Amino acid sequence: MLTGPALVQDVAEAACWQVDLSHVRSLIDTIAAGGEWADWVAALLHGARIVDANRRSLELVGAPSAREIILGQPVANFCPQESWNALAALIVAVANDPTHAVRAQAVNSFMLRDATLTVWGTPGAADTVWVQVDGEIADDRSFWAVRASEQRYRRLIHHLPGALLQVDARPMGAVFYQLRAEGVTDIVAHLDAHPGLVEQACAIVRVTDANGGAARLMGAGGVADLIGPVAFIFARTPETAHNVVIAHFEGRRSHVERIKLETFDGRLLDVELTVTFPTPPERLDVTLVTLEDVTDKLRTEAQLRQLQEEHARAARISTLGELASSIAHEVNQPLAAIAMNAETSLRWLQRDEPNLAKVEQLTRRIGDSARHASEIVQRIRGMASRHVPEPAPLDLNAVVEEALMFVCHDIETRAILLSVRLDIGLPRVLGDRVQLQQVVVNLLINSLQALAGVEKGRIELATGPDGAGGVGFSIRDTGPGIAAENIDRVFEGFFTTKAEGMGIGLAVCQSIIAAHGGTIAAANHEQGGACFHFSLPSIPA
Numbered sequence: 212m213l214t215g216p217a218l219v220q221d222v223a224e225a226a227c228w229q230v231d232l233s234h235v236r237s238l239i240d241t242i243a244a245g246g247e248w249a250d251w252v253a254a255l256l257h258g259a260r261i262v263d264a265n266r267r268s269l270e271l272v273g274a275p276s277a278r279e280i281i282l283g284q285p286v287a288n289f290c291p292q293e294s295w296n297a298l299a300a301l302i303v304a305v306a307n308d309p310t311h312a313v314r315a316q317a318v319n320s321f322m323l324r325d326a327t328l329t330v331w332g333t334p335g336a337a338d339t340v341w342v343q344v345d346g347e348i349a350d351d352r353s354f355w356a357v358r359a360s361e362q363r364y365r366r367l368i369h370h371l372p373g374a375l376l377q378v379d380a381r382p383m384g385a386v387f388y389q390l391r392a393e394g395v396t397d398i399v400a401h402l403d404a405h406p407g408l409v410e411q412a413c414a415i416v417r418v419t420d421a422n423g424g425a426a427r428l429m430g431a432g433g434v435a436d437l438i439g440p441v442a443f444i445f446a447r448t449p450e451t452a453h454n455v456v457i458a459h460f461e462g463r464r465s466h467v468e469r470i471k472l473e474t475f476d477g478r479l480l481d482v483e484l485t486v487t488f489p490t491p492p493e494r495l496d497v498t499l500v501t502l503e504d505v506t507d508k509l510r511t512e513a514q515l516r517q518l519q520e521e522h523a524r525a526a527r528i529s530t531l532g533e534l535a536s537s538i539a540h541e542v543n544q545p546l547a548a549i550a551m552n553a554e555t556s557l558r559w560l561q562r563d564e565p566n567l568a569k570v571e572q573l574t575r576r577i578g579d580s581a582r583h584a585s586e587i588v589q590r591i592r593g594m595a596s597r598h599v600p601e602p603a604p605l606d607l608n609a610v611v612e613e614a615l616m617f618v619c620h621d622i623e624t625r626a627i628l629l630s631v632r633l634d635i636g637l638p639r640v641l642g643d644r645v646q647l648q649q650v651v652v653n654l655l656i657n658s659l660q661a662l663a664g665v666e667k668g669r670i671e672l673a674t675g676p677d678g679a680g681g682v683g684f685s686i687r688d689t690g691p692g693i694a695a696e697n698i699d700r701v702f703e704g705f706f707t708t709k710a711e712g713m714g715i716g717l718a719v720c721q722s723i724i725a726a727h728g729g730t731i732a733a734a735n736h737e738q739g740g741a742c743f744h745f746s747l748p749s750i751p752a
C-alpha cells in the first residue's frame with residue numbers, strides 16, 4: 212500500500228506508483244558501482260514492476276479496469292521513452308541512497324510537457340521506491356492517457372463477441388503511392404491489365420492482431436493462427452479482394468460485402484465482411500476487418516421468404532374464392548358466344564345454298580372467343596399457381612385495368628358506380644405483374660365488401676404521380692370507413708372485423724408493396740368511406 216509521502220501526494224493530485232525493484236536489484240548494484248550492463252535503462256525499466264497505484268494514476272488510465280491494467284506491469288510501459296534515462300537514473304540513485312532522500316527532475320517530452328518526476332524510498336524497504344509524476348499529466352494527450360486508451364481499445368477488441376481482425380494495409384499504401392507516381396488514376400483499368408496485383412495484396416497485407424471471436428469463427432486453434440497474410444479471408448472470393456483493393460486505392464472509408472468464407476476446419480460460411488480503412492489521425496497501420504457470420508440469418512430469411520410466398524398464395528386462393536362468381540361469369544361469356552356462333556354457323560351450312568362467307572365470319576368469331584376464354588383461364592391460373600416473383604418494367608395503369616377485369620362483373624351486377632382516372636404518361640415501375648394485380652384486386656374486393664348493403668355505392672380509382680418522383684394508386688369507396696381504433700391495425704396479419712374474414716388481404720398487400728420498395732397507407736375520406744393509397748418508386752425514364 213502507499214505510505215507516507217505517497218498519501219500526501221495523493222492529496223496533491225499527482226499520479227504516483229509504488230514500484231518493486233527486487234528483480235533488478237543486481238542490475239542497480241552493478242550500475243551504481245560504475246559497472247557495465249548492456250542497454251541497462253531499458254532492462255531496468257522493464258524489470259521494475261508497478262505494485263500499487265494511487266487514485267489519480269488510476270483515473271489517468273481509466274477506471275474501473277485500470278488497476279488490473281497497471282498492476283504487475285513494467286514501469287517502462289507507463290513512461291514515455293524520452294524520459295526513460297531520467298527515470299532510470301533517479302531510480303538507481305534512490306535505490307542506493309541509505310538516506311532515502313527524495314530526488315526530483317524536470318522532464319520534457321512531447322507527451323509530458325513541463326512535468327516533474329520525483330522518486331523516493333522508505334527505510335526498511337530497499338527494493339521499493341515510489342515514482343510520482345506531476346505536471347501536465349492530466350492532459351488527455353499525455354503518454355499515460357494515450358497508452359491507457361490503447362490498452363482499453365485492445366481489451367475491448369479482445370472481448371468483443373464479434374470477429375475482428377486488425378490488419379496492416381500500409382504495404383499496399385506504398386504500392387499505391389508508386390502507382391500514382393507513375394500516373395495511374397483508374398485502378399479498375401489497372402487491375403484489369405495487372406490482375407497479379409490483387410494476389411500480391413493478399414500476400415503483403417497482413418493480419419497483425421485478432422480477437423477470440425475471429426479465432427472461433429475461423430475454427431482456428433488460437434489467435435496466433437490468424438496472424439499473417441490476409442489471403443485466407445479471400446480464398447473463396449478472390450473478386451472480393453479485388454473490390455477491397457479498389458476501395459482502398461480510391462480512399463473509401465470502408466467496404467462491405469457478403470462473402471463465402473472457408474474456415475480452417477473446412478466449413479463454408481456466409482459472412483458479412485466489413486473493411487474499415489484508417490483516416491488520419493487514426494493509426495495508419497490499423498485497418499479493421501470484421502466478419503459477421505450470417506449463415507443462420509440467411510437460412511432464416513430464406514425460410515421466411517418461403518413462408519411469405521405460401522402466405523401470399525393462400526391469400527390469392529382466398530381472393531379467387533371471393534371472385535368465383537365473377538370468374539364463372541367471365542368464362543361463361545365467351546363460351547356462350549362460341550355456342551351461339553356455332554349454332555348460327557350450322558344453320559347457314561344447312562341451307563340449300565350454304566352461305567360460306569357467313570360461316571367463315573362466324574368461325575373466326577368462334578376462334579376469337581375461344582382464345583379469350585383461354586386467356587381468362589390463364590390469368591386465373593397465374594393467380595392461383597405457386598408464383599415466383601418476376602420483376603419487369605410495368606405500366607401501373609395496365610395492371611389496374613387487368614385487375615378490374617377480375618371484379619367488373621360484381622361491380623356491374625351490383626350497380627356500383629365505378630370511376631377510374633388513370634394518368635397517362637406515368638413513368639414505369641419495376642415490379643411483378645401478378646403480385647401488383649393482387650394488391651389492386653384485394654383493395655377492390657375490400658371496397659366491394661364495404662359497400663355491401665350501401666345504396667348507390669361508389670368506388671373511385673386513380674393513378675398519378677405521388678409527388679416524390681414515384682407512381683401512386685388510390686382507391687376510395689363510400690362504405691362505412693374504418694373505425695378510428697382499427698386504422699393502425701388493418702395491415703396486421705389476421706386482423707379482421709368480418710365474420711368470414713381471414714385478415715390476410717391487407718397484410719399481403721403491405722408485404723408486396725414493401726418488397727417493391729413502396730409504401731401503403733389506409734385512411735378515412737373526409738366525406739365518408741375508406742381510402743387506401745400506395746406508391747411505388749418509378750424507373751428513371
Ligand code: ADP
Nearest residue numbers: 657661692701707708712713714715716717741
Ligand atoms: P379481411 O378482408 O379478410 O378482413 P383484410 O386484411 O383485407 O382482411 O382487411 C382487414 C380489415 O381491414 C377488414 O376486416 C376491415 O375491418 C378493414 N378494411 C379493409 N378494407 C376496408 C374498407 N374498404 N372499408 C372499411 N374497412 C376496411
